[in-house]
Amino acid sequence: MSNTCTRGVRIVVEPRFVPEQSDIPNQAYLFAYHVTIRNEGEDPVQLRSRHWIITNGEGKVEEVRGPGVVGYQPLLQPGEQFQYTSGCPLSTPVGTMHGSFQMVTDDGESFDAMIEPFRLAVPNALN
Numbered sequence: 232m233s234n235t236c237t238r239g240v241r242i243v244v245e246p247r248f249v250p251e252q253s254d255i256p257n258q259a260y261l262f263a264y265h266v267t268i269r270n271e272g273e274d275p276v277q278l279r280s281r282h283w284i285i286t287n288g289e290g291k292v293e294e295v296r297g298p299g300v301v302g303y304q305p306l307l308q309p310g311e312q313f314q315y316t317s318g319c320p321l322s323t324p325v326g327t328m329h330g331s332f333q334m335v336t337d338d339g340e341s342f343d344a345m346i347e348p349f350r351l352a353v354p355n356a357l358n
Contacts, residue, residue, distance in 0.1 A: 233329070233349035239272020240307075240334055240344040248353050249318070255353075258322050262351040265316045266300070268332065268344075270307035276334045277306040278313070279341075283330040288323030300332070324353040 233244040246264040253261045270276055283295040298304065305313040319328060329348035335341045 233347045235345050235347040236271065237344040238334075238342055239270060239274075240276055240332075241267075241269045241271050242332065242344055242346050243267040243269075244328075244346060244349050246328070246349055246351050248351075250353075252318075255324075260321045260324055260351075260353060262319045262321065262326075263316055264319065264328070264349075264351075265314065267312055267314045268305070268307065269312035270309055273309055275306060275308050275337050278304055278332050278344075279335055280333040281330065282333070282343075283319075283328055283346075285319060285321075286327045287321050288325040291322075295330075319351060321351060324356040326351045 235242050244264050244266050246262055249261045249263050253259055280298050281300050285293045301315045301317060307313060327348050327350055330346045331343040333341060334344050
């Protein structure tokens with residue numbers, strides 16, 4: 232799990248392994264992650280884009296960038312939150328993700344809301 236707050240924007244990520252959509256004999260592991268973005272600040276903010284850094288268990292790094300999240304660029308008033316679930320395929324039973332959401336304030340100031348690293352792991356893969 233990851234729980235990070237940057238300039239009043241709290242991002243909580245809860246990952247889980249999805250065995251029914253994985254093909255373990257062929258080294259295809261699917262992980263889902265549920266994200267909550269909450270505006271704990273005093274000003275409205277809008278999520279404009281995302282940047283994920285995904286590292287598998289062999290150290291191979293993949294970066295994902297793009298506008299919004301799951302097709303949305305939510306505008307969050309103070310006290311509001313936005314939640315979504317997405318997925319990440321890996322070729323190893325263990326990996327990590329971290330990154331940032333690029334946010335903009337009402338007055339046009341941009342900043343990166345950081346997402347601390349969290350582990351993607353098949354249950355009992357790490358003993």
